[in-house]
């Protein structure tokens with residue numbers, strides 16, 4: 307019984323610690339922040355979260371007319387400085403352009419938030435190698451390239467890299483094999499890089515962001531045939547806020563919403579078959595449900 311009590315107390319302390327918030331908004335003021343995939347969803351909300359606290363932002367995505375609007379709102383919200391540059395993260399030369407622009411427009415980088423992504427509809431793997439190559443280029447290779455070009459400036463500023471990943475970057479799910487592949491690859495690469503920074507005395511933090519289902523236009527579009535959209539979604543501004551805090555506090559990994567993501571990791575390691583069975587039956591049930599109603 308005494309042992310059980312100690313375990314319960316430790317568990318309570320651990321859970322309480324997950325909700326303890328040492329974040330100081332003043333730390334964000336004046337920070338030079340680069341955000342990719344910032345025309346919509348979490349990236350757009352990240353631009354607003356940083357702007358509200360007086361950061362200097364440089365945002366990118368492909369659609370210039372949308373970036374113009376986002377930058378205008380950043381300025382309205384209180385950004386010390388806000389710039390955009392329309393780029394295609396499927397092209398390696400554009401990753402260099404972005405980091406060069408950070409140098410000329412912001413004079414350096416304190417945070418780089420790697421967030422952009424190309425999506426596919428949920429479907430079984432169809433053997434399309436060309437598309438897989440493209441997915442890896444956009445969702446993985448460009449992340450590595452951006453971090454590489456940014457490293458000297460981040461070392462100088464004692465900066466932070468945030469890598470936006472997903473639940474599917476820690477637990478494989480069916481119907482999203484290429485997506486799982488790039489998110490797992492990011493975990494492997496950046497968890498290795500984090501240790502190399504320490505070994506090389508470079509004071510750069512790497513925050514891997516494991517996030518659950520977020521309420522964004524693209525997530526609705528891409529999961530509508532399989533998942534019930536709203537039941538488990540989190541609002542994008544809350545998610546963006548958590549990512550900003552994680553990068554500012556130089557956290558190793560963040561899980562958001564914690565209760566929807568972190569406990570599942572423990573089940574993954576202890577009972578992998580049970581977890582896979584739950585994921586598959588959940589997807590099947592919803593597919594059948596949708597088929598009946600449509």
Ligand SMILES: *[C@@H]1O[C@H](CO)[C@@H](O)[C@H](O)[C@H]1NC(C)=O
Pocket residue numbers: 458461462506507508509
């Ligand atoms: C990183 O910055 C430190 C100073 O903070 C410097 O001594 C070191 O040479 C830099 N490392 C690299 C690889 O640029």
